[in-house]
Amino acid sequence: MILKINNYLKRSTDSSKLAVFxxxxxxxxxxxxxxxxxxxxxxxxxxxxxxxxxxxxxDWVQSLGPxxxxxxxxxxxxxxLITIGMWYRLSIILFFLTFSYIELIEKTTYLNHYxxxxxxxxxxxxxxxxxxxxxxxxxxxKHYKEIPQWTVDCxxxxxxxxxxxxxxxxxxxxxxxxxxxxxxxxxxxxDIPLIGETLLQYEWVHYAMSWGxxxxxxxxxxxxxxxxxxGVGFALVLFFHAFTAILFPIGMFPYIMIISALIFFDGKTHxxxxxxxxxxxxxxxxxxxxxxxxxxxxxxxxxPKWILGTLVVFFLVQMAVPFRHVLxxxxxxxxxxxxxxxxxxxxxxxxxxxxxxxxxxxxxxxFYVRNGDFLTDLQIKxxxxxxxxxxxxxxxxxDHFKSQGHKNIGIYAESYVSLNGRSSQQFVDPEVDLLTxxxxxxxxxxxxxxKDDIKGF
Amino acid sequence: xxxxxxxxxxISVSLLIGCSDDSDTTSSQTSTTVWEQKSQMLxxxxxxxxxxxxxxLSEKLSEIETLSTAFTSNPNQQSLELVRSAWIEAYKSWQYxxxxxxxxxxxxxxxLKMNIYPTTTxxxxxxxxxxxxxxxDNSPYNSAQGFPALDYLLYGVASDDSSxxxxxxxxxxxxxxxxxxxxxxxxxxxxxxTEWDSYRExxxxxxxxxxxxxxxxxxxxxxxxxxxxxxxxKIGIPIGVFSNGSQFPEKVEAYYNQNxxxxxxxxxxxAIKTFFDGNGSYSLKQxxxxxxxxxxxxxxxxxxxQFSLVQSNIEALDSNFANQINNGLNQINVTYxxxxxxTVMLKTxxxxxxxxxxxxxxxxxx
Numbered sequence: 172m173i174l175k176i177n178n179y180l181k182r183s184t185d186s187s188k189l190a191v192f193x194x195x196x197x198x199x200x201x202x203x204x205x206x207x208x209x210x211x212x213x214x215x216x217x218x219x220x221x222x223x224x225x226x227x228x229x230d231w232v233q234s235l236g237p238x239x240x241x242x243x244x245x246x247x248x249x250x251x252l253i254t255i256g257m258w259y260r261l262s263i264i265l266f267f268l269t270f271s272y273i274e275l276i277e278k279t280t281y282l283n284h285y286x287x288x289x290x291x292x293x294x295x296x297x298x299x300x301x302x303x304x305x306x307x308x309x310x311x312x313k314h315y316k317e318i319p320q321w322t323v324d325c326x327x328x329x330x331x332x333x334x335x336x337x338x339x340x341x342x343x344x345x346x347x348x349x350x351x352x353x354x355x356x357x358x359x360x361x362d363i364p365l366i367g368e369t370l371l372q373y374e375w376v377h378y379a380m381s382w383g384x385x386x387x388x389x390x391x392x393x394x395x396x397x398x399x400x401x402g403v404g405f406a407l408v409l410f411f412h413a414f415t416a417i418l419f420p421i422g423m424f425p426y427i428m429i430i431s432a433l434i435f436f437d438g439k440t441h442x443x444x445x446x447x448x449x450x451x452x453x454x455x456x457x458x459x460x461x462x463x464x465x466x467x468x469x470x471x472x473x474x475p476k477w478i479l480g481t482l483v484v485f486f487l488v489q490m491a492v493p494f495r496h497v498l499x500x501x502x503x504x505x506x507x508x509x510x511x512x513x514x515x516x517x518x519x520x521x522x523x524x525x526x527x528x529x530x531x532x533x534x535x536x537x538f539y540v541r542n543g544d545f546l547t548d549l550q551i552k553x554x555x556x557x558x559x560x561x562x563x564x565x566x567x568x569x570d571h572f573k574s575q576g577h578k579n580i581g582i583y584a585e586s587y588v589s590l591n592g593r594s595s596q597q598f599v600d601p602e603v604d605l606l607t608x609x610x611x612x613x614x615x616x617x618x619x620x621x622k623d624d625i626k627g628f
Numbered sequence: 629x630x631x632x633x634x635x636x637x638x639i640s641v642s643l644l645i646g647c648s649d650d651s652d653t654t655s656s657q658t659s660t661t662v663w664e665q666k667s668q669m670l671x672x673x674x675x676x677x678x679x680x681x682x683x684x685l686s687e688k689l690s691e692i693e694t695l696s697t698a699f700t701s702n703p704n705q706q707s708l709e710l711v712r713s714a715w716i717e718a719y720k721s722w723q724y725x726x727x728x729x730x731x732x733x734x735x736x737x738x739x740l741k742m743n744i745y746p747t748t749t750x751x752x753x754x755x756x757x758x759x760x761x762x763x764x765d766n767s768p769y770n771s772a773q774g775f776p777a778l779d780y781l782l783y784g785v786a787s788d789d790s791s792x793x794x795x796x797x798x799x800x801x802x803x804x805x806x807x808x809x810x811x812x813x814x815x816x817x818x819x820x821x822t823e824w825d826s827y828r829e830x831x832x833x834x835x836x837x838x839x840x841x842x843x844x845x846x847x848x849x850x851x852x853x854x855x856x857x858x859x860x861x862k863i864g865i866p867i868g869v870f871s872n873g874s875q876f877p878e879k880v881e882a883y884y885n886q887n888x889x890x891x892x893x894x895x896x897x898x899a900i901k902t903f904f905d906g907n908g909s910y911s912l913k914q915x916x917x918x919x920x921x922x923x924x925x926x927x928x929x930x931x932x933x934q935f936s937l938v939q940s941n942i943e944a945l946d947s948n949f950a951n952q953i954n955n956g957l958n959q960i961n962v963t964y965x966x967x968x969x970x971t972v973m974l975k976t977x978x979x980x981x982x983x984x985x986x987x988x989x990x991x992x993x994x
Contacts, residue, residue, distance in 0.1 A: 212989055280989055351921070358919060359983035361662035362836040368661040406632070422990030524975040529872070536873025549988040587972045592921030595976040 182320035183469050185438025186303040187445045189318060193300035195430045197254025203423045204247050213239055216280055220547050222567055224278035224560050227610055232275040245269050256305020267292040279553035283516050284424040287333060294329060297478050298322045299470045304445055314464040325482060326434045331392035336493045336514040338388030343627025350377035351591040352520035360418055387411050395435040408432045499614050504590060505621035507557055523555030525586035527565060529572055532579045540568055556588045558618050565605035582606050596622055663835055668910040670832045670842050677903055681724040682821050688718035689814050696810055700803035703796040705789060712782050716888060719775050723895035727853035730845050731831055732823030740770045741816050746879050747776035756805045777809050784884030837985050844984040851974050854900060859967045862893050867953055867960055877950035890947035897942060901935045920981045927977050934970040941966055
C-alpha cells in the first residue's frame with residue numbers, strides 16, 4: 172500500500188498543465204475583479220454600509236471604507252503577476268490573503284464560487300505553477316518540463332469535490348420530487364428568446380432540469396477524468412454552464428468552472444494551448460533578447476512531506492465540512508445551520524421579512540426599527556432569512572440603542588420566511604430576547620421549527 | 629467540437645419545443661404567453677387605473693380652484709364649506725393615485741409635493757408673511773404644500789370657522805397662499821397627466837423581467853405604498869409603532885379637519901383592493917393565480933381576504949383617527965396588526981410568485 176502511494180507520488184506529468192491553469196486562473200481573476208469594480212459593487216457592498224455582517228470568529232476583520240479600493244488594486248495587480256508567473260509565490264499568497272479578506276468583510280455577499288476561489292488560490296500556493304512558461308522561469312533561466320502528477324491531481328480533486336458535493340446536495344425531496352426551486356425560477360425567464368415562453372414554462376422541463384442538473388454534477392468529474400469520455404464531458408461542461416449563465420445571474424461562476432475543467436486534459440492538449448498563447452504574445456516578446464533556458468526534466472520539492480501533509484489535512488477538512496449539518500436538529504434549508512461552505516448552489520428560493528422590536532423592559536414601552544436606517548437593501552434581503560445575521564444585527568441594534576441612552580432593553584424579532592414556494596411561516600420565536608443569545612456553533616433553539624420536512628443529504 | 633455542441637443543442641431544443649404539449653405550461657391556465665399576460669396587465673393598469681384616476685383627480689382639483697377663487701374673493705361660511713367639500717372629494721380621489729410612483733410621477737417627485745404630512749405650519753406662516761413662494765420649488769418645503777397644507781389653510785389656520793373667515797377677509801396674504809398651493813397642485817398634476825400621454829407606450833412595452841421593467845417597478849411601488857404610505861403614514865406613525873411608548877395623534881392624515889382620516893384610509897384600502905383585484909381585468913391577483921406553486925394556490929384570495937378584514941376594521945374605527953388614538957388605542961392597534969399581516973403576505977409570498985428581478989450583485993441562490 173505504502174509502495175503504491177510512493178510510486179504514485181513519484182509519477183510526473185507535463186508542466187504545461189499547471190502553466191495553463193495558472194494563466195487562466197490569473198486572467199479569470201483579473202476579469203472578475205475588474206467586472207466587480209465596473210459595476211460599482213465595491214461601493215455598494217463595501218463602502219456604503221454603516222454596518223457589516225461578519226463571519227463567526229472573524230469579527231476582527233475591519234471594513235476599510237474607501238480604502239477597500241486599495242485592496243482591490245492589490246488583488247488585481249496580483250492577478251496580473253499570477254498570469255505572467257512573476258514573483259509567483261508572493262503574488263499567489265498575497266492574492267489569497269487579499270481576496271479572502273475582502274470576502275470576510277461582508278457575509279451577505281457569500282457566494283459558493285468566491286469560497287471556491289479562496290480554496291483554489293490557497294491550493295495554488297503549494298503548487299509549482301510558475302516553473303514553466305512564466306516570468307519566474309525566464310528570470311531563473313530554468314524551465315521545468317515535468318512536475319509531480321499529484322500537483323495536478325490536487326486541482327482535479329478539488330473540482331471533483333465541488334461537483335460531487337453539489338450533486339449530492341441536489342439529492343433532496345424539494346429538488347427532485349417537486350422540481351423546486353426551478354419550478355418557480357424558470358417560468359419567470361419568459362423573456363429569453365426561443366425557450367422562454369415554451370420549454371421553460373413546461374413542468375416536465377422543470378423536472379428534467381432538476382434531475383439532469385443533479386446527474387450532471389455527480390457524473391461530470393468522472394467523465395472528465397477518463398480519456399475516452401473526456402470529449403463528451405467537456406462538451407457537457409460547455410453546454411451546462413453556458414445554459415446556466417443565460418438563465419441565472421450567477422456572474423463569473425460558469426466561466427470559472429469551464430476554464431478550470433481544462434485541467435483534466437492531457438499534456439499534449441496543454442502544450443497546444445501554450446503554443447497558441449506563444450503565438451499570440453509573439454509580437455510582444457519578439458523584441459526581447461532571446462535567452463536560452465536550461466531545460467530541467469523534473470521539478471522536485473525540497474520539503475515534500477510538509478506540503479503533502481498540509482494538503483491531506485486540507486482535503487480531509489473539505490470532505491468533512493459539508494456534512495456538519497447532521498450535527499444540528501433543525502431543517503437544513505430552513506435554519507441554515509451548516510448550510511454554507513457545502514456547495515449548496517441554487518437550491519433555495521427563500522424570501523424573508525424581518526422586523527425588530529426594541530422593548531424597554533422597565534416601562535414596557537417599545538418601538539419597531541426601520542431596517543433601512545441601518546442596512547442596505549441587499550443586507551436587509553439577506554439578513555431577513557438567515558438566523559446568524561438576524562442575531563448579529565440584533566446585537567448591533569442593541570449596542571446602538573444602548574449608546575443612545577436606552578436602558579434595560581430587549582430586542583425581539585418578528586420574522587416570516589417563505590421557502591421554496593411554501594406559505595410564509597414564522598421564522599424566529601418572537602418571545603426570545605435576542606440580546607440574551609450569543610453566537611456559537613451550538614444549535615439556535617430560538618429558530619422556530621419548520622412545518623414541513625425536506626429529506627436529503 | 630463546439631460547433632457540434634451548438635448544433636446538437638439547437639436541434640434538440642427545436643424538437644423539444646415542437647413536440648411539447650401546450651397544456652403542460654404553467655401559464656396555460658389562460659393559454660396565453662407570459663409576455664401577453666404581462667402586457668395585458670400593464671395595459672390594464674395604465675388604461676383602467678393610472679390615467680383615469682389621475683384625470684379624476686385633476687377634475688376634483690379644478691373644482692377646488694373654482695370654489696377657492698369664490699372663497700377668497702368673498703370669504704363667508706358658505707363659500708368656506710364649499711371649498712372644504714371640494715378638498716375632501718379631491719383628497720379622496722388622491723388615495724387612488726398615491727401608489728403610482730412610476731414614470732412621470734417618479735421623475736417629478738410628484739408624491740412628495742402633494743401629500744407630505746404632518747405639514748410644517750411654521751414654514752407655511754413664514755411664506756404667507758413674506759409673500760415670496762419660490763422656496764416651494766425646493767424639497768425642504770414639500771411639507772408646506774399639497775393636500776396637508778390645504779388641510780391647515782382651510783381648518784387649522786385659526787381657532788374656529790368665524791376666525792378663519794375673519795382672517796381671510798382681513799389678510800389677503802392667506803388667500804394668495806391658498807391660491808398658490810392649489811395652482812401648484814394643479815400644474816404638478818397636469819404635468820404628470822401630459823407626460824403619461826407619451827410615457828404610456830414606453831410603460832406598456834417594457835414587459836421583460838428586469839429590475840427596471842414596468843411590472844416590477846409597479847409591483848414594488850404597490851408594496852412600498854402599502855407598507856409606507858398606507859400602513860406607516862396613516863396609522864403606524866400616529867399610534868407610535870416607531871416611537872417607544874408615545875403616540876402622535878397630530879400626525880394623522882387630515883389632522884386639522886379632525887374628521888376624515890378614517891374616511892381617507894377607507895378610500896386607500898379600497899384603492900389597494902381594486903388595484904390588486906384588477907376590477908374585472910388582469911392584475912396582480914390573476915398573475916398570482918396563474919403562477920403560484922401548489923402550496924400558494926390560495927394566496928390571492930388570502931390577500932384579498934386580509935384587505936377586506938382591514939377594511940372592516942377601519943370602518944369600525946372613529947373616522948377621526950386622532951380621537952381613536954386618544955380614546956381607543958387598542959382597537960386601532962389591532963387594525964395595524966391586521967395590516968401588518970397583509971404586509972407579510974405581500975413581501976414574502978407574493979414576491980416569491982412575482983419573481984421580480986433585482987440587480988444588487990451576483991447570486992447563487994444562497
